[in-house]
Amino acid sequence: xxxxxxxxxxxxxxxxxxxxxxxxxxxxxVPHNDPTLLFTNAGxxxxxxxxxxxxxxxxxxxxxKRAVDTQKCIRAGGxxxxxxDVGKDSYHHTFFEMLGNWSxxxxxxxxxxxxxxxxxxxxxxxxxxxxxxxxxEGNPDMNLEPDLEARELWKSVGVPEDHILPGNMKDNFWExxxxxxxxxCSEIHYDKVGGGRNAAHLVNxxxxxxxxxxxxxxIQFDRQKDGSLKSLPAKHVDTGMGFERLVSALQNKSSNxxxxxxxxxxxxxxxxxxxxxxxxxxxKDDVDGIDTAYRVVADHIRLLTFAISDGAAPNNEGRGYxxxxxxxxxxxxxxxxxxxxxxxxxxKILPALVDQMGEQFPEIIKKQQDIKExxxxxxxxxxxTLDRGEKQFEKYAAQAVNSGKKKLSGxxxxxxxxxxxxxxxxxxxxxxxxxxxxxxxxxxxxREKAREASKAIKEAVQTFAKLNVHQIAELKDQxxxxxxxxxxxx
Ligand code: ATP
Ligand code: MG
Ligand code: MG
Ligand code: MG
Numbered sequence: 001x002x003x004x005x006x007x008x009x010x011x012x013x014x015x016x017x018x019x020x021x022x023x024x025x026x027x028x029x030v031p032h033n034d035p036t037l038l039f040t041n042a043g044x045x046x047x048x049x050x051x052x053x054x055x056x057x058x059x060x061x062x063x064x065k066r067a068v069d070t071q072k073c074i075r076a077g078g079x080x081x082x083x084x085d086v087g088k089d090s091y092h093h094t095f096f097e098m099l100g101n102w103s104x105x106x107x108x109x110x111x112x113x114x115x116x117x118x119x120x121x122x123x124x125x126x127x128x129x130x131x132x133x134x135x136x137e138g139n140p141d142m143n144l145e146p147d148l149e150a151r152e153l154w155k156s157v158g159v160p161e162d163h164i165l166p167g168n169m170k171d172n173f174w175e176x177x178x179x180x181x182x183x184x185c186s187e188i189h190y191d192k193v194g195g196g197r198n199a200a201h202l203v204n205x206x207x208x209x210x211x212x213x214x215x216x217x218x219i220q221f222d223r224q225k226d227g228s229l230k231s232l233p234a235k236h237v238d239t240g241m242g243f244e245r246l247v248s249a250l251q252n253k254s255s256n257x258x259x260x261x262x263x264x265x266x267x268x269x270x271x272x273x274x275x276x277x278x279x280x281x282x283x284k285d286d287v288d289g290i291d292t293a294y295r296v297v298a299d300h301i302r303l304l305t306f307a308i309s310d311g312a313a314p315n316n317e318g319r320g321y322x323x324x325x326x327x328x329x330x331x332x333x334x335x336x337x338x339x340x341x342x343x344x345x346x347x348k349i350l351p352a353l354v355d356q357m358g359e360q361f362p363e364i365i366k367k368q369q370d371i372k373e374x375x376x377x378x379x380x381x382x383x384x385t386l387d388r389g390e391k392q393f394e395k396y397a398a399q400a401v402n403s404g405k406k407k408l409s410g411x412x413x414x415x416x417x418x419x420x421x422x423x424x425x426x427x428x429x430x431x432x433x434x435x436x437x438x439x440x441x442x443x444x445x446x447r448e449k450a451r452e453a454s455k456a457i458k459e460a461v462q463t464f465a466k467l468n469v470h471q472i473a474e475l476k477d478q479x480x481x482x483x484x485x486x487x488x489x490x
Contacts, residue, residue, distance in 0.1 A: 043100030090255030105234030136184035293337035389420030410442025
């Protein structure tokens with residue numbers, strides 16, 4: 001069959017519903033009750049209390065044994081941060097949907113493996129020859145056994161041995177954050193080239209054509225504050241499949257962005273900017289940078305819309321600052337590559353997204369007007385300094401090039417932030433475009449100095465406020481007030 005995005009999502013939910021799972025709604029992308037978490041980064045987040053055994057028996061959730069959903073996720077900060085890859089690759093988004101099925105102390109590895117294989121190969125009809133699976137190889141330092149059970153289970157469903165690969169802590173031991181539920185996992189990867197080749201050596205190598213699509217996590221531990229692992233009272237299954245990646249495989253596309261999930265957004269971007277057609281080229285092949293800009297803008301409007309609709313408005317700290325950074329990064333791409341006027345750019349793309357995703361996530365229909373106003377206000381604020389900031393950046397970049405250093409100093413990066421509102425990741429990106437390096441250490445030194453300076457000023461003001469008129473007059477005579485330098489040195 002021809003798979004539409006909508007059909008793929010529906011099929012997933014129904015497959016597990018038929019197998020005793022309750023369809024639950026996505027939770028908010030803003031985890032209002034979890035201070036350890038910047039944004040919802042996986043489907044399991046909302047079930048964390050069940051895994052940890054802390055769910056109240058009066059909570060409806062406590063009765064759940066099996067659940068299935070599609071979860072709105074954001075990975076643009078915290079432990080899972082993909083922001084720097086977005087636009088540059090074909091399969092990481094800042095905002096994406098994660099399809100997932102769960103067992104809460106109910107079924108375990110066998111059913112999870114059987115069902116994921118059945119769904120992918122029998123229902124969705126993916127070619128088994130193009131699929132590879134991985135299992136956790138173990139870690140003696142942490143006293144963790146290899147997951148040979150998972151390896152045997154994959155064999156039992158018919159996966160040939162050369163398609164079953166061991167993986168390390170980084171790839172095959174899933175953790176929600178620095179603390180919290182975790183466990184060994186078994187992932188499924190899809191080779192988009194096929195044709196009888198063996199792509200085992202490309203699994204987990206960041207090859208855009210051999211992509212991880214589904215992760216089956218066997219939650220058994222709770223990572224403690226001190227880094228140790230505590231066994232949980234029960235064992236659980238927690239799976240997560242990238243909806244956009246699955247659709248891209250089923251629609252036979254080399255990239256997520258070439259699917260019907262993104263095409264309405266690209267059509268809108270083109271209508272608004274008059275840009276050339278999107279051609280899905282990457283890296284050096286994207287000679288004029290336009291394809292990258294399409295991806296960035298289409299990705300970022302999704303994050304902005306869902307974050308704002310769930311209550312994370314742009315501001316200067318934590319979640320709000322992620323939203324601000326993403327808006328500024330996107331605005332600058334739109335201006336540089338599409339020549340778009342910044343001020344109300346993103347809100348012109350918004351209607352296309354609401355049309356496309358409003359049925360599944362009605363909150364964005366309901367909040368559309370608020371989202372538009374917040375986007376416009378924030379974009380206008382940035383538009384006021386964008387122009388001057390870019391000029392200032394050019395000045396710094398030229399100085400760096402002329403001095404033969406090929407490095408933008410930490411003080412310059414800081415000034416662009418402090419005076420022109422350029423988030424550090426945006427400045428780093430601009431520097432990278434110019435072949436200039438930046439130095440994390442220098443940047444944090446500049447940041448720290450600025451913090452100390454502002455603290456010192458605050459203290460001085462407080463001391464001054466306590467003086468009486470005579471003391472002030474005396475001070476005036478004594479002090480030789482230096483002429484303020486408009487280029488503070490850090
Ligand atoms: P990758 O190795 O590709 O970064 P991951 O191992 O970090 O993925 P998991 O934490 O295992 O991802 O999440 C489960 C699934 O969610 C992945 O198998 C993938 O299909 C999807 N996914 C993860 N990150 C992203 C992202 N940034 N954009 C789109 N889909 C994603
Ligand atoms: Mg990742
Ligand atoms: Mg991975
Ligand atoms: Mg994974």
